[in-house]
Amino acid sequence: MLGYAGKILYVDLTTGRTRTEKLSEDDAKKYVGGIGLGMKLYLSNSKAGVNPLSSENPLVLALGPVSGTMFPTGGNGHAFISKSPETGGVGEAVSHGTFGAELKRAGYDAVILTGKAEKPVYLWIDDDAIQLLDASNVWGKSPFETEDAIKGEIGDYYVRVASIGLAGEKQSKIACIINEKTRAAGRTGLGAVMGSKNLKAIAVRGTNDIVVAKPEEFIEMVKEFHERMKGPAAQKYRTLGTAGNLLIQNSLYCLPTRNGNNAYFENAERVSGEALNDRYIAKIIACNSCAMRCEHEAVVHEGPYKGTLARMEYDNIWALGPNCGVDKLDAIIKAAELCNYYGLDATSTGVAISFLMDCHENGILSHEELDGIDAHFGNADALVQLVEKIGKREGIGDILADGVKVAAEKIGKNSIQLAQQIKGLEVPGYDLRCLKTTALSFAVSFRGADHNRSGAYSMELKGKVDRLKAEKGRGKLVKDAEDIYVLIDSLIICKNAKGTLYKKIEEMAKLYNLVTGIEMTAEQLGIAAERISTLAKLINIREGFSRKDDTLPWKVMNQPITEEGPVKGAVVTQEELDLLLDDYYQARGWNADGIPTKDTLQKLGLQDYQNITLGKEA
Amino acid sequence: MVKLHERKFVSADPEKCVGCQICEYACSFNKEKVFNPLKSRIRVVRVNQLANMAVTCRLCEEPRCVAACPRDALTQSKETGAIELDKDKCNGCGWCVEACDYGAMMIHPETKIVYVCDLCKDNPEGPQCVKWCPEEAITLVTSDVLAQKARISAIKKLFQEKEEK
Numbered sequence: 001m002l003g004y005a006g007k008i009l010y011v012d013l014t015t016g017r018t019r020t021e022k023l024s025e026d027d028a029k030k031y032v033g034g035i036g037l038g039m040k041l042y043l044s045n046s047k048a049g050v051n052p053l054s055s056e057n058p059l060v061l062a063l064g065p066v067s068g069t070m071f072p073t074g075g076n077g078h079a080f081i082s083k084s085p086e087t088g089g090v091g092e093a094v095s096h097g098t099f100g101a102e103l104k105r106a107g108y109d110a111v112i113l114t115g116k117a118e119k120p121v122y123l124w125i126d127d128d129a130i131q132l133l134d135a136s137n138v139w140g141k142s143p144f145e146t147e148d149a150i151k152g153e154i155g156d157y158y159v160r161v162a163s164i165g166l167a168g169e170k171q172s173k174i175a176c177i178i179n180e181k182t183r184a185a186g187r188t189g190l191g192a193v194m195g196s197k198n199l200k201a202i203a204v205r206g207t208n209d210i211v212v213a214k215p216e217e218f219i220e221m222v223k224e225f226h227e228r229m230k231g232p233a234a235q236k237y238r239t240l241g242t243a244g245n246l247l248i249q250n251s252l253y254c255l256p257t258r259n260g261n262n263a264y265f266e267n268a269e270r271v272s273g274e275a276l277n278d279r280y281i282a283k284i285i286a287c288n289s290c291a292m293r294c295e296h297e298a299v300v301h302e303g304p305y306k307g308t309l310a311r312m313e314y315d316n317i318w319a320l321g322p323n324c325g326v327d328k329l330d331a332i333i334k335a336a337e338l339c340n341y342y343g344l345d346a347t348s349t350g351v352a353i354s355f356l357m358d359c360h361e362n363g364i365l366s367h368e369e370l371d372g373i374d375a376h377f378g379n380a381d382a383l384v385q386l387v388e389k390i391g392k393r394e395g396i397g398d399i400l401a402d403g404v405k406v407a408a409e410k411i412g413k414n415s416i417q418l419a420q421q422i423k424g425l426e427v428p429g430y431d432l433r434c435l436k437t438t439a440l441s442f443a444v445s446f447r448g449a450d451h452n453r454s455g456a457y458s459m460e461l462k463g464k465v466d467r468l469k470a471e472k473g474r475g476k477l478v479k480d481a482e483d484i485y486v487l488i489d490s491l492i493i494c495k496n497a498k499g500t501l502y503k504k505i506e507e508m509a510k511l512y513n514l515v516t517g518i519e520m521t522a523e524q525l526g527i528a529a530e531r532i533s534t535l536a537k538l539i540n541i542r543e544g545f546s547r548k549d550d551t552l553p554w555k556v557m558n559q560p561i562t563e564e565g566p567v568k569g570a571v572v573t574q575e576e577l578d579l580l581l582d583d584y585y586q587a588r589g590w591n592a593d594g595i596p597t598k599d600t601l602q603k604l605g606l607q608d609y610q611n612i613t614l615g616k617e618a
Numbered sequence: 619m620v621k622l623h624e625r626k627f628v629s630a631d632p633e634k635c636v637g638c639q640i641c642e643y644a645c646s647f648n649k650e651k652v653f654n655p656l657k658s659r660i661r662v663v664r665v666n667q668l669a670n671m672a673v674t675c676r677l678c679e680e681p682r683c684v685a686a687c688p689r690d691a692l693t694q695s696k697e698t699g700a701i702e703l704d705k706d707k708c709n710g711c712g713w714c715v716e717a718c719d720y721g722a723m724m725i726h727p728e729t730k731i732v733y734v735c736d737l738c739k740d741n742p743e744g745p746q747c748v749k750w751c752p753e754e755a756i757t758l759v760t761s762d763v764l765a766q767k768a769r770i771s772a773i774k775k776l777f778q779e780k781e782e783k
Contacts, residue, residue, distance in 0.1 A: 068653060069643075069653055070640065070643035070644070070647065070653050072640075075639075075643070075653075098639070105654065157663075158655075181666075181667065182667060207654075207656050207727055208654070209650075209652035209653065209654045209657070210652065210653040210654060211651075211652055211653070212653075215647070215651060219647070226750070226752055229752065230752070282668055283636075283667065283668045283670075284636065285636045285637050285664075285667060285670060286636040286637055286638035287638070288638065288639050289638065289639065289640060289643060290638050290640075291638070291640065291752035292752070293636045293638060293752075293753070295667075297667045297668060299668070309667065309668075311667070
């Protein structure tokens with residue numbers, strides 16, 4: 001069982017005790033690694049109904065079998081898994097960089113953090129030596145400052161650090177966990193879980209060798225993927241980056257603008273990937289082991305935000321830009337930098353701000369209630385001020401800091417209709433009204449509204465399916481796309497490089513075999529993917545989720561697209577959603593309420609979890 | 619007769635280096651069949667997001683590592699300029715590590731003696747970091763070629779600035 005480190009580290013933050021356990025070979029084969037293994041470990045180590053921000057809720061950090069190897073993008077990922085304080089269901093977020101490779105070399109496949117430290121601490125994993133060290137001098141500091149301070153304290157520049165900012169400390173439900181300054185395990189609020197444990201950071205040094213089962217064949221596969229990464233499959237990421245999608249989506253009228261009131265942004269040219277690259281991108285850097293590098297670093301050279309540096313992607317430009325009606329790139333970059341500074345998920349932060357602007361424009365919140373901030377769509381200064389307020393949980397920022405669902409509950413006045421969220425998680429930049437397969441994928445995504453649980457938007461943007469049609473067959477398409485994504489997040493490789501996997505699961509199985517030495521056919525790995533997807537669903541069912549939670553934001557179902565053009569009038573009706581859900585559940589072997597049937601659990605080797613579905617599967 | 623410099627050493631272009639650390643993996647795999655940056659003869663430094671650079675032995679003309687070794691364990695190859703180690707003489711004292719301005723001399727985590735770039739002399743393909751670097755940031759060059767490149771880019775920049783004005 002090479003590839004795997006073979007060990008799981010348990011850290012009880014309450015007592016400071018640590019222990020290790022052998023990784024079960026059965027778990028490794030059944031759940032692969034990354035989010036798959038992490039969710040399995042979460043389920044085994046948690047109780048139903050646990051308060052996500054209590055000491056009883058474990059936080060799992062998991063790596064994949066490929067982490068730490070030279071496979072391009074395979075070396076670098078790590079995943080956090082817990083119960084999400086935002087959704088109340090399973091929360092998971094993957095990040096890349098170098099942290100994961102370092103942890104693998106330290107000798108662990110996963111770290112399970114339980115309890116709560118009495119005072120702020122950071123976890124120092126130095127191969128076998130595990131310590132909880134005082135974090136009082138970095139408490140209140142940004143992840144950027146924390147990383148430098150810890151490296152200085154330990155006295156090793158090559159130590160890797162993942163940490164939370166002020167938002168995580170204050171248990172903001174949209175807080176993320178940042179590693180290597182610009183990489184974030186962003187979604188589902190796991191920074192708040194870390195903060196609730198008084199755990200400021202995890203620092204790692206790993207000195208062990210990583211060995212693969214079949215080195216010569218493995219290196220040949222690496223060479224092949226290096227070649228592919230020079231070709232068209234990686235072209236977009238090597239040049240404009242994900243920000244290149246902005247104008248494409250605008251031209252297709254699926255760029256949610258002003259909190260989803262519009263599907264088209266008239267000033268998109270000003271905030272496009274092209275404009276960004278022309279004027280702000282100073283360097284494109286790579287994660288560990290990656291041969292296609294895509295991390296676009298933007299620097300503002302003049303004006304009020306001079307000196308700002310942030311990693312820019314489609315997601316944060318959209319959330320802080322068109323979504324808020326803002327067309328000033330320098331302010332958007334500043335807002336993105338502040339999200340990193342406070343440790344906030346930029347997507348959720350942007351949607352929280354656009355929600356507030358929408359409330360203001362609709363007269364739900366007055367100028368005074370907004371601490372005097374002129375929160376109209378398009379006001380770039382207000383955008384920057386509001387990120388600050390959310391990061392510090394100050395005034396109106398305190399209301400927004402737990403996401404739009406909680407904010408709408410506090411504000412009332414039917415503002416929930418303006419909250420762009422599913423299962424409590426803010427909707428990223430895809431207008432679901434005219435991307436109906438994507439809408440289905442967002443509705444059923446186990447972590448709430450998210451494009452990174454299936455990437456279904458890709459087939460619609462490329463015109464591979466009629467995006468305005470809700471028809472049978474879409475359920476299977478979403479299921480298959482989801483299965484590829486859970487495998488990417490379990491092996492951990494990178495979604496931006498998915499285009500280089502010409503033969504998808506077949507090649508993932510080959511990679512798994514060359515690294516671990518475990519024989520795994522494409523079919524078996526495909527079943528593992530179904531098993532992992534269903535396991536995630538089981539966690540949600542344990543926490544009380546059912547069909548009613550697989551839904552869409554109010555606007556997507558009640559406010560048709562108004563722009564003249566190819567998608568005017570588009571909306572997703574209840575009938576359409578029902579048809580799509582039925583089709584999807586059927587493809588998954590779940591019943592009409594979205595509960596896996598006995599047969600499905602049996603087929604996937606999940607019969608041990610039948611108690612979760614008991615009485616619901618009929 | 620005046621001669622051009624012939625010694626070729628491994629050099630990374632900071633403009634092109636993206637900090638991916640593939641050179642480290644290629645090096646440790648070629649030398650020791652494992653993936654481990656601590657066993658790589660070339661190391662990547664990311665000072666901040668914008669400053670990335672891989673660094674290894676530069677085959678100095680009067681190498682301070684050789685001069686610093688109290689046990690005469692280090693010599694410089696007359697042919698290639700590579701630093702060569704007499705394993706029996708080295709005791710891992712680390713004086714060469716201190717002497718090197720580039721951090722190219724390192725103490726091996728297992729053998730506890732010095733290891734340094736040897737230009738992959740045992741591999742017919744030559745330096746593996748050069749071969750693997752996806753950005754073509756790492757090259758095997760002479761100091762004359764490096765100087766030429768620097769001159770050309772400086773002049774280009776000068777004229778570009780003039781045009782912009």
